[in-house]
Amino acid sequence: MSATASPRRTAVVVAAVIVLLVAAVLLSLTVGARAVPPAVVWRALTAPDPSNADHVVILTQRIPRTVIAVCAGGALALAGTVMQGLTRNPFADPGLLGINAGASLAVLTAITLLHVASPSGFVWFAFGGAAIAALVVAGIGGRGQEGGSPAKLALTGAAVTAGLTSITFLVLTTDIRALDVYRYWSVGGLTARGLDSVALVAPAIVAGAVLALIGARGLDLLALGTDTAAGLGHRAGRSRAIGITATILLCGGATAIAGPIVFLGLLVPHALRALVGGSYRRLLPLGIPVGAAVLLLSDVAGRVIALPGEVQAGIVVAFLGAPMLIGLVLHRRPVAL
Template sequence: MAVDTKPAIAAGADGPVRPAGRRSTAAALRGAGLLAALAVLLLVSLLGIWWGTRDIPFTETWRLLWAPDGSQASVIIHEYRIPRTLLGILVGAALGLSGALKQALTRNPLADPGLLGVGLGAATGVVLAIGFFGVVTALGYVWFAFAGAAIASVVVYLLGSAGRSLVTPDRLVVAGAAVTAVLFAFNSAVLLLKPRAFNQFRFWTVGSLAGRQMDVFWVVLPFILVGLVLALALAPSLNALAMGDQMGRALGVNVGRTRAAGMFAVMLLCGAATAAAGPIAFVGLVVPHMARFLVGPDQRWLMAYSAVLAPVLLIASDVLGRVIGAPGEVQVGIVTAFVGAPLFLALCRRRKLVSL
């Protein structure tokens, strides 16, 4: 009787268990790829600081970057372009990570930051701020938008966990759709009754990094950092839940606690990002698929890649908007829609999407 000498491949909470040599080679390749993605992010960030409506030579930009001298070019670089680029890195990482987290929580490959009502909750906070409190600055919008995102997240989770049965991905999606419909109707009514609020809201809702300075960056930084750490900590548990709730429980995962923590992380990431830059489409949907195409379904690597690749896409889109809109600019939310849609279609054609 022949004996099969091939190494067995078992499933664990962190994904399939492969032979040690293959695991180390794959990890080395993924690590090298992540370093390459970080290098691209650095390059794109330098491009974002250099390129703008005011033409500043690259050599002067590089000198003023390290030695500001109070000149007009120095003020433009340090007061406008650097904060804009830093906020792009922060918002991009938050959107990419929240998209990956939502797709894992709902096991839905088409989940994006708006699926669970977080984005529209933030928009509702901005509508209330403009329509009833007269807020007109980006720093003022942040707190209302974040509060709206937080309340919407809590309501979605409470509706999804109502009744005797445990919260499931399907119930979260249905609850998110219901909350989104109610908030959309409310926002439409307020904006129709208050034309002045609509005139201000339409500039926020297109999604933009322009006009945001370091005060907005520092406001959202703590929320995004906490959400980032929590999302990465949940990655092993989400790997187990990808095989189903029953298998996850068998592997020792507390399903309810993991989903609650995941929703909290989504609220922090997506709420803070939307509050800072407005609703930016396609970043949270496309980037996790790009990461999954590169590193596979392991949530630990997928989230790390999503947190790096999303800022690359966002800042590159922001620079592209300045190029095609010169001497003005096209808002980054418009550019990401035009760039993200073809990328997503290409991924769909290259690799058929399946349930997560």
């Protein structure tokens, strides 16, 4: 486990994270193809005028996508931190349990069999597919005398992901109509979804966040090694069950409202470890606002880099995350988990 930062440094990081999140929210509400001054945003929030075009943009477009980014970004960062702690794998992310692949196949099934065409209609299918895939991985990977070891969970997740992805590609190559609908959802974005979609999955995300925070101490003990944790009286199976359940709830909810956004859950924990050390009791609470801010800023960047159009937030996150992942792979020092 990496050294823990001093209380003073941690306090500075917490303050910086709060400022970052507030700035990201402000930018999300004011920046875009239609720039809206902060004063107008405030009036739209406190005294909305249906006849004012700026107020309509704020209330019907920017507030929903800001709320979605906060919920999805925080959930994915939290889930990625939990997954890295559970598997003791620095390259683990929410997709490790087949969550993205399961959600994608479920959405594609909804498109092809039930003719669902609206992103808001994909919510329950994405959540259900993510949950089923993760449960299958946990069930198969947890078999045997040693239970759900990190290596078994990672290998099982990779196998299930490969299988589900191949089925998804098979359907897409044979159904052009499905491809036209699916490709917009698959890149990960915050548009065309409303607060009603958030309301559907918010209980799951909140429950997952609570479980993840409850399991922080268990992850700290698992970082010492399974045998050491057991010698200290810790039940590793209980921590894994809590962590896997939290990951299913967090990733299922986030993927349902924002699509399969990659890299965010992988990179945020590493950035925070460099600032506050490896204690999960610090990493997990800080991961929520940092993940939210990263997704918000990615969405803002996507609005302005291709005017008059925009680039989906999932593409921006992937574009920024790929070189960072390469740098992580080439890093000479091992990452302490």
